Amino acid sequence: MAHRGVEIAWQNFSAVRPLSRSEKKIRMKSGGSIEPVTIINNISGIIKSGTYTTILGPSGSGKTTFLNFLSNRLHYLGGLECTGEVFINGHPRSELDYNSVAGYVMQEEVLLEHLKVRETLNFIASFKLPKDKVISRVDEVIGQLGLKNCEYNFIGGYMKKGISGGEKKRVAIAVEMLADPSILFLDEPTTGLDSFNAESLTELMNDLAKIGMTVIATIHQPNSYIFALFDQVLLLGGHEVIYHGKAKRALRHFRKLGFECPEFSNPAEFLLGLVTETDDKFADNIKVFKEASTKDFPVIEKKELPSHFERKPIGFFKEISLLVNRSMLNVTRNKMGIFYKCVANVCFLLLTLAAYYQACDSTSITSITDRAGIIFLVQVYMAFIGVNSTTSLSTDKAIFIREQASKTYSPAAFYMSKLMFDIPFDQIIVFIMGFFLYLAIGLSLEHVHQIFFFVFVLLIMDFNTRGWGNFLLIALPNLEASSAATPFVLIIQLLFAGVFINYDSIPIYLIWLEHLSMFKYSWSAAMKNELEYWDIEKCNKRETSPLCDPIKFYSITIDKWINVLALAIIAIGVHLFAYLSLARIAKNLWLDFFKDRIMIFIMKNML
Numbered sequence: 001m002a003h004r005g006v007e008i009a010w011q012n013f014s015a016v017r018p019l020s021r022s023e024k025k026i027r028m029k030s031g032g033s034i035e036p037v038t039i040i041n042n043i044s045g046i047i048k049s050g051t052y053t054t055i056l057g058p059s060g061s062g063k064t065t066f067l068n069f070l071s072n073r074l075h076y077l078g079g080l081e082c083t084g085e086v087f088i089n090g091h092p093r094s095e096l097d098y099n100s101v102a103g104y105v106m107q108e109e110v111l112l113e114h115l116k117v118r119e120t121l122n123f124i125a126s127f128k129l130p131k132d133k134v135i136s137r138v139d140e141v142i143g144q145l146g147l148k149n150c151e152y153n154f155i156g157g158y159m160k161k162g163i164s165g166g167e168k169k170r171v172a173i174a175v176e177m178l179a180d181p182s183i184l185f186l187d188e189p190t191t192g193l194d195s196f197n198a199e200s201l202t203e204l205m206n207d208l209a210k211i212g213m214t215v216i217a218t219i220h221q222p223n224s225y226i227f228a229l230f231d232q233v234l235l236l237g238g239h240e241v242i243y244h245g246k247a248k249r250a251l252r253h254f255r256k257l258g259f260e261c262p263e264f265s266n267p268a269e270f271l272l273g274l275v276t277e278t279d280d281k282f283a284d285n286i287k288v289f290k291e292a293s294t295k296d297f298p299v300i301e302k303k304e305l306p307s308h309f310e311r312k313p314i315g316f317f318k319e320i321s322l323l324v325n326r327s328m329l330n331v332t333r334n335k336m337g338i339f340y341k342c343v344a345n346v347c348f349l350l351l352t353l354a355a356y357y358q359a360c361d362s363t364s365i366t367s368i369t370d371r372a373g374i375i376f377l378v379q380v381y382m383a384f385i386g387v388n389s390t391t392s393l394s395t396d397k398a399i400f401i402r403e404q405a406s407k408t409y410s411p412a413a414f415y416m417s418k419l420m421f422d423i424p425f426d427q428i429i430v431f432i433m434g435f436f437l438y439l440a441i442g443l444s445l446e447h448v449h450q451i452f453f454f455v456f457v458l459l460i461m462d463f464n465t466r467g468w469g470n471f472l473l474i475a476l477p478n479l480e481a482s483s484a485a486t487p488f489v490l491i492i493q494l495l496f497a498g499v500f501i502n503y504d505s506i507p508i509y510l511i512w513l514e515h516l517s518m519f520k521y522s523w524s525a526a527m528k529n530e531l532e533y534w535d536i537e538k539c540n541k542r543e544t545s546p547l548c549d550p551i552k553f554y555s556i557t558i559d560k561w562i563n564v565l566a567l568a569i570i571a572i573g574v575h576l577f578a579y580l581s582l583a584r585i586a587k588n589l590w591l592d593f594f595k596d597r598i599m600i601f602i603m604k605n606m607l
């Protein structure tokens with residue numbers, strides 16, 4: 001493809017981390033400086049097209065920060081104050097749609113473990129390319145990345161053995177290569193790989209540079225052989241660029257300054273040793289290195305802007321269908337996951353039957369509390385199934401974030417695909433379980449519609465809990481945070497369902513929690529349904545118990561359909577919030593794109 005020859009330059013890049021109030025207090029107490037922490041101080045430079053540049057530096061020297069700045073992943077620089085400009089072929093970066101020119105390979109590959117290598121690439125290519133180009137482009141990338149041997153192997157992960165770590169890294173690069181970027185950024189691509197895979201990946205990056213791409217990667221502790229494969233090295237130390245040039249000339253440069261690399265030692269370790277603060281001489285040495293490194297501002301020549309990848313929109317419904325197909329393949333192949341789900345449900349079914357088989361004789365007053373209890377228990381169990389199923393969304397969210405960087409599909413299509421695939425998948429289980437339990441426990445069957453209503457409430461419950469699960473997983477930063485919040489949200493709703501505390505006993509200032517409790521509506525609706533044909537008069541003649549009027553006893557006076565309506569409104573509201581949280585993530589990622597578009601518009605039309 002044609003987009004090659006991209007030169008990237010940066011001017012006066014600085015990154016500082018302001019101190020938080022508590023940090024300032026601690027430092028003031030210990031007599032330390034309360035000035036912001038400098039991570040990178042005013043660096044400028046240029047990387048020529050068709051080169052492979054490795055950013056080296058000790059841990060914390062700002063390699064990733066610099067890479068994020070160059071690759072425009074500004075949301076990762078959130079806690080830092082950054083200044084500086086980036087030029088592409090001599091033009092300010094804002095003049096072009098940068099995401100269509102550059103690809104970014106994250107340190108951790110986020111791929112679906114039950115898809116095969118070729119399928120993974122096919123799906124992504126199908127979002128971006130016209131139908132007739134998908135196969136040929138995937139073939140081309142598979143060839144280029146040396147993935148021919150494993151193209152029909154599963155990606156694999158915790159649940160399933162799949163391709164090797166090196167192959168996984170190649171697939172992550174292949175995913176970015178599908179849009180044929182002119183610049184490729186890689187964050188520590190060799191981390192976690194054995195030396196053979198790390199070396200062959202470095203060779204691959206050299207090959208990509210040879211075909212004209214500008215490849216920039218941060219690397220942690222390369223071995224001597226890998227170092228020998230480096231084309232350009234940019235060494236960070238003392239907040240500045242200490243060396244930027246041919247890797248081969250690096251040792252000669254430092255030798256001239258009086259720092260000889262000992263024989264048989266790893267050059268990369270020698271260079272890192274020079275810029276790592278270990279003794280009193282460090283400050284003096286760094287001063288010497290800074291003076292010796294070129295201070296002249298690089299000449300940025302204006303060249304033609306690179307042509308960028310034109311994504312042909314495939315349409316909202318096609319996006320949904322591709323996303324649903326992808327989820328379907330990934331989920332249905334997870335045989336172990338499905339097996340555990342089935343075992344858990346069958347166990348629950350059997351235990352409930354053992355404890356409650358035909359326990360609810362619908363004519364006896366003593367069964368009222370049993371019925372209240374079992375209906376509640378079944379609904380709570382279904383709620384946990386719903387919330388628990390959403391944990392798979394945490395991987396999907398990571399994939400969504402990666403794919404949004406290149407605007408692969410719309411957030412609405414993603415969320416719709418989740419609703420259209422995941423929910424029906426669970427609802428089949430809920431439907432079957434609800435039906436069996438109802439019959440086996442012996443709940444009221446005065447009229448056949450009662451059983452269907454009961455199951456219908458369970459299905460809406462499942463939709464509701466899915467919404468809560470999705471919302472918490474998307475809105476909170478990670479799985480740990482959402483796993484901590486989910487039980488809390490469920491327990492609060494359980495507490496105010498009217499089962500543990502009667503509605504009339506809830507303090508006035510907590511009434512709003514009662515109105516938000518999905519269990520309140522689901523339980524009230526199912527109880528109303530259950531007691532619809534309960535004869536109070538007949539009971540009063542037999543007994544003198546307040547349970548003879550269970551509706552009054554449990555304060556469940558609202559009509560069952562109104563309860564269903566309230567349940568549905570909460571469900572829609574929670575799903576809406578979940579979607580908005582997703583759109584917010586995408587908007588943050590797209591913000592740079594729109595900002596760039598506005599800048600282009602202003603520059604073209606007003607300046």
Ligand SMILES: Nc1ncnc2c1ncn2[C@@H]1O[C@H](COP(=O)(O)OP(=O)(O)OP(=O)(O)O)[C@@H](O)[C@H]1O
Nearest residue numbers: 017039059060061062063064065076077078079080
């Ligand atoms: N968004 C951020 N908010 C606050 N501090 C940050 C942020 N990003 C980076 N830093 C800080 O900047 C410094 C440099 O971080 P960076 O990740 O760029 O280093 P690195 O050279 O890539 O390190 P490593 O090799 O260990 O990954 C660190 O002290 C880090 O805590």
